[in-house]
Amino acid sequence: DTAVSQTPKYLVTQMGNDKSIKCEQNLGHDTMYWYKQDSKKFLKIMFSYNNKELIINETVPNRFSPKSPDKAHLNLHINSLELGDSAVYFCASSPLFGTSGGPSPYNEQFFGPGTRLTVL
């Protein structure tokens, strides 16, 4: 199946721990994203990343760091977890380039199934 996949689906951990969430897409896309959905179900962009540039939303603490081993993966590392980090984290991807061959922001984004993180 072509898709955006995330592991694990559920993650329960203690405050202070360091954890990672993995994201893989086999759609051949160049740009990947991480979003956070809080307890009120509000989705907000955390990072966008393509093979040249990482752009970080200014509100994201530096305890969060995306790591991309290759174009198909963008993993999310979280250090020193806090209670407020509990949320559902979604990975997404989109093509970087448009039909004209240049970078295009007009492309559709495809989302993974989400990872529910619970910090105790």
Added chain:
Amino acid sequence: KQEVTQIPAALSVPEGENLVLNCSFTDSAIYNLQWFRQDPGKGLTSLLLIQSSQREQTSGRLNASLDKSSGRSTLYIAASQPGDSATYLCAVRAYSGGGADGLTFGKGTHLIIQP
């Protein structure tokens, strides 16, 4: 700063009715607008993508319109079915202004279709 608002926050209607979900955004400088569906405990399913140059898109019983100048979009669902029950999210892709180049989401409309 782009803000997206969805009205109503929740809606419950009998099966078979046609209904309209509303989305508004504060900055009309957008690339496109996407409507998503989210089922409880699940991920996001993209329903329709409307580019900034388009007025509407249709998929089956769904029709989405876009009025970029007034900052509004509507999602029309015809002949609603219990399986349409979900949260519907509207999101815009806007000029990032240096921020993370992602979608800006509304808080969603929680839709219940009564059998």
